[in-house]
Amino acid sequence: MTFCVTSVGCLPYSHKLFKNFSEGLCAVRVGNKWGYIDKTGKFAIEAKYDNAGTFSEGLGCVRSGLKCGYVDKTGKLVLPLQYEAYAHSNNARSNNPDWDFTAGLIEKLGFSDGLAVARRDGKEGYIDHSGKFVIEPTFASASPFEDGVARVETGDMQYHPGSTFIDKTGKPIIKRKNAA
DSSP states (O other), rough: OOETTTTTTEEETTTTEEEEEETTTTEETTTTTEEEOOTSSSSEEEEEEEEEEEEEEEEEEEEEETTTEEEEOOOOOEEEEEOOOOOTTTTTSSSSSGGOGGGGGGGGGGTTEEEEEETHHHHHHHHHTSOOOOEEEESSEOOOTTBBBEEEEESSSSOOEEEEEEEESOOOOEEEEEOO
């Protein structure tokens, strides 16, 4: 089975060669690089990134090396490649798309409720559309906001796990301590 991209031709089918369409664009892997096609199959954004997430709120998160940034639908890098990618992003990559486990690592970095998870110094926080941290990166792990609430891990995940839920100001609204 194959699938065809107008500007590239037909490629062997793998569900990990492309992601779902979102806001009119679909992230597609060609070789070892990711870009975006439109609904006609033409590249809207050149395949030049190591990973690419689905578009949300007008922006798509892209990764180059161990840095992430955000492109608009024209391909312009509107938030520079300045946010940390997961340290194992490059190591989990494979030339075989069916064994490339990096594709899912970028998805939680998309915008929702006006904010996106971003990493700095190994911790996670939230940025707004200007790229400014509005909730400082102090969490071991952070989840995207949904209906104004996000789950964050406050411990070190391995030895002192603990979850809480925060509002869009970063204030805890529910605290849950995991049993050790």
